[in-house]
Amino acid sequence: MIRKTLPIPADSAGTSHELTILRFKPDQPQAKIYLQAALHADEQPGMLVLHHLIERLSEAEKDGRLQAEFVVLPMVNPLGMAHLAFGKHRGRYHPLNGLNYNRDWPDLDAMIHQNGADFSDQLTDDPIHNQTIIRQAVKAALADQTPKTALSRLRHMVISEAYDADMVLDLHCSDDALNHIYIVPQLLPEYQDLSDWMQSAATMTAEDSGGGSFDEVWPGLWLKCARRYPDAAWPDLICAATLEYRGEDAVDHATNRKDAEHLFQFLAARGYISGASAELPAVPPTPGAKPTPLTAVEYLRADRPCLVVYHKPLGAHVKTGDVIAELLSLEGDDAFTGKTLLRAGTDGIFFDRSLIKLAWPDHIVAKIAGTTPLVHDDSYLLSD
Ligand SMILES: [Zn+2]
Structure with missing residues (x-):
């Protein structure tokens, strides 16, 4: 496991934030899996879920069983973590401008097609080639940006890490809730197993909920490219979802370790961790909810x-x-x-x-x- 800490100068003089990125990278990864928690910084169950997942990934790494690169950001929003005021921690809204931290994430398709850019003459009938062309365009567009505020710097770091992932999982929680999922409808029923492993009480679908949520960025890019270039070939849609792990007070080892174990088993069943199948039940213990709009x-x-x-x-x-x-x-x-x-x-x-x-x-x-x-x-x- 490689630990990277990136400093983020704060908007106020004399202080700064720090973003921690943990990376597990086998020699020949077949995919890249990106996981983050506490984008809404007041939602801590996901942080403890990822703590336990990191332990399981570390064991698998020692045994040489990782088949994918895993990038884990257990506390993706240090800006929101700093929002302590009057004896309480907040963290859902950026105090400087009131923005909900999980809103207004960029439309990557629009970003790479600014000023009439067009990639049609570079696209072929090879889906991997086409994916590479688009990812290179995203990388180039990110390189052209010069973020100035702490929030835009943080978002630039996060997008730069997630843009080439093959799976993006964003761990949240709600007020007082049962596990539930937000996902784009095109990923179902293919990823019903994610809902099943999470024992989700509700699996809710929207391609565009209207708020620019983080999880919609990643499949959104490929859905829009497929519509823009209908004759080009594209890989299967990458999986991205918002995983809501119960309520704000559901932070305890027993609960969060179990949720991490189920997430690990989902990833193993998908082939990203080998040699774990003997530990797995044939089907998850309780089927998750079927999709509902x-x-x-x-x-x-x-x-x-x-x-x-x-x-x-x-x-x-x-x-x-x-x-x-x-x-x-x-x-x-x-x-x-x-x-x-x-x-x-x-x-x-x-x-x-x-x-x-x-x-x-x-x-x-x-x-x-x-x-x-x-x-x-x-x-x-x-x-x-
Ligand atoms: Zn949230």
């Missing part, structure tokens, strides 16, 4: 300042009309006596809820993954 996820929101009391537990399979929670009134004539019942507007699994119980107007109290699309304007499908 992100448009079929219901966000149940509070309509006033209130105290939330849940009636249903996470994991409940609910029907339209079921009471998910009650909202206790905190002001006006019915303060502390009146309440509103928050009911499911769809059939599905209740997989995600608020960690804090004090809610405000529009605050998301519950997420239900159904199967019937609920929104017709699919231009922005994320909750913030």
